[in-house]
Amino acid sequence: MQNKKPGLFIILFLFLMIIPYADPLDLNWEKPKTISVENNEILKTDLSIISDKEKLAVIWIQGKIGDSSIFLYLNDSKRSFTIQLTSGHEDRDPRLFKFKEKYYIIFSRKIIEKKDGKPSYVTPSILMLMESEDLKLWSEPRIIRINKKDVDNIEPFACANDNKIKIFWLAGNQSFKLLSSETENLDDFSKPLPVWEKEGLIHYPFIIKTGNGKFLLLFQFNHSIYFSLSDELETWQDPLYLMKHSSREYRPASIILPDNRILLFYNSSAYIWYTENLKPDNYDDWFKPVQLNIKQENEVFTDYMIQEIHPVLTLYNNKIFLAWASKRNGIWKIYLTEGKYN
Numbered sequence: 001m002q003n004k005k006p007g008l009f010i011i012l013f014l015f016l017m018i019i020p021y022a023d024p025l026d027l028n029w030e031k032p033k034t035i036s037v038e039n040n041e042i043l044k045t046d047l048s049i050i051s052d053k054e055k056l057a058v059i060w061i062q063g064k065i066g067d068s069s070i071f072l073y074l075n076d077s078k079r080s081f082t083i084q085l086t087s088g089h090e091d092r093d094p095r096l097f098k099f100k101e102k103y104y105i106i107f108s109r110k111i112i113e114k115k116d117g118k119p120s121y122v123t124p125s126i127l128m129l130m131e132s133e134d135l136k137l138w139s140e141p142r143i144i145r146i147n148k149k150d151v152d153n154i155e156p157f158a159c160a161n162d163n164k165i166k167i168f169w170l171a172g173n174q175s176f177k178l179l180s181s182e183t184e185n186l187d188d189f190s191k192p193l194p195v196w197e198k199e200g201l202i203h204y205p206f207i208i209k210t211g212n213g214k215f216l217l218l219f220q221f222n223h224s225i226y227f228s229l230s231d232e233l234e235t236w237q238d239p240l241y242l243m244k245h246s247s248r249e250y251r252p253a254s255i256i257l258p259d260n261r262i263l264l265f266y267n268s269s270a271y272i273w274y275t276e277n278l279k280p281d282n283y284d285d286w287f288k289p290v291q292l293n294i295k296q297e298n299e300v301f302t303d304y305m306i307q308e309i310h311p312v313l314t315l316y317n318n319k320i321f322l323a324w325a326s327k328r329n330g331i332w333k334i335y336l337t338e339g340k341y342n
Contacts, residue, residue: 004056025263025276025341027320029294032335035073035323036062036081042332043068044309045092045253046155048105049323051316052098057135058312058323059085059094059105060334066112066119070105073336074135085130085138088112092125097158099165099186102233105130106167108139108154125152129168129186135221146181146189147171159207159215159233166233168205168217168289176202178219180233184270195236196228204251211260212281218242218264220253225252225266227283245273245289255315257341265311265322270325272308294337 035058036275045061045068054077062084063069070085085105094107109128113121128141132266147153148171156169164184170176171192182190195217203220210216217228224244230236238298245268252266260280272292278285292308298311307327314321320339325332 025257027339027341029292029322029337029339032294032337034333035080036060036071036332036334037082038331038333039331040330044093044325045094045327047310047312047323047334049312049314049321050096050098050103051321052103052316055135056314056321057096058244058334058336059096059104060310060323060325061092061094062332063087063091065217066090066122068092070107072135073334076135083136087142090122091128093155095157097159097160097165099158100163101133102159103132103135104158104186105138106144106156106158108142108152108156108169124150127153127156127167131186144186144189146179146192147233148179148192155204157205157207159209161215161233168207170202170205171202172199176199178202178205182233196238198239206252206254208254208256208262210240210262210281211256214281216254216262216283218254220250220252229283240283242283243275243286243289243291251310251312253312255313255320257315263313263320265313267309267311267324270307270309272311274311 041064047060049058056075058073061068062071068091069087070091072085073082089112090110092108094105097104106129108125110125111123112119117297126147127144129144130138131142132138151172154170159166164182166180166182168180171179177194178195180195201222205219207215207217215230215233221278223258225242226239227242228236228239250267254262254264261276263276273289275286275289309325311324323336325334
C-alpha cells in the first residue's frame with residue numbers, strides 16, 4: 001500500500017490539473033438603484049462611468065432622434081443628483097475621463113439647425129468636448145479639430161499616458177476605420193492616423209492598461225470581440241480574436257482587478273455577461289461567460305432583467321460599481337449597483 005500512495009497522489013494531482021476552471025469571480029451585488037428620470041425615449045447609446053476621490057459619476061444619452069441630450073448622475077459622498085448637460089442636437093457615445101486635474105466628456109454630435117421649428121440641416125457626426133473642474137459645472141461643447149470630413153466621426157475613447165492623451169475614434173459611414181490622435185493640452189492634436197489598416201464593422205473601442213504596463217484595446221468586429229496590444233499607445237499588434245458568445249456582442253468594458261486579471265463585461269442577446277482571463281497577461285484563455293445575476297432579500301433581479309445593454313464599470317474602494325441601461329414595459333432606465341468580490 002505504501003508503494004501505491006505516491007502513484008495515487010500523482011494521479012490525483014494530474015486530475016486536479018485538468019479539472020475545468022469554475023465560474024469567474026463570484027460577485028455579490030447590491031440591489032440596483034435607478035439613477036435616471038423615467039422616460040420612454042432614452043436612446044441605445046453608450047454609457048460611461050468614472051470614480052475619483054469621493055466622487056462617482058455616470059453619463060448617458062436620453063431623448064429622441066434629432067434631440068438627444070447628455071445626462072449626468074453624480075454622487076459626491078454628500079448628496080447625489082442627476083442633471084442634463086446638452087440639448088438641441090443629436091448627441092451620442094459620451095465618454096468621461098480625467099486629465100491634468102480636469103474632467104472631460106468627449107462625444108459625437110450631429111449638429112441640427114431648425115427652420116420654422118423643423119430640423120433643416122444635419123451634419124455628419126463630429127467629435128465634441130466639454131470640460132469641468134468638479135463634475136458639476138461644465139463648459140459649452142466645442143468641436144475637436146481632428147474630425148474627418150464628410151463622414152461620421154463616432155464612438156470616441158480617450159486614454160491618458162503620462163502627460164499626453166490619445167483620442168481614439170471611428171470614422172466612416174457603413175464601413176469604419178479606427179483612428180487616433182495625440183495631444184498634450186486637448187487643444188493641439190497630432191495628425192489623425194489609422195491604428196491599423198483593418199476596417200469594416202468595427203465598433204465600441206475600449207482601452208485598459210494592464211497589470212504589466214501594456215495597453216489592451218477591446219472592440220467589436222463582425223459580431224465578435226477582438227483585442228490588440230500596445231506598449232506605449234503607438235504601435236499596435238494585429239487584432240486577435242477573443243470571443244464570440246452568441247450572435248452579437250456590444251460595448252465591452254473592463255477593469256483591472258488587484259491580482260492584475262481583467263474583468264470583462266459586455267451585453268449579448270439583450271443580457272449582460274461577464275468573464276475574466278484565467279491568468280494575468282494571458283488574453284487567450286478566459287472563463288466561460290456568466291450572466292449577470294443579482295439577488296437581494298430572496299429576490300432574483302435577473303428574473304426580469306431583459307433588454308439589458310451597455311454595461312460600464314469602475315473599481316472604487318475595493319468595490320465594483322456597475323451601470324447599464326435597461327428597458328421595462330417600454331420605459332428606459334439607467335441602473336447602478338455595487339459589487340463586492342472575494
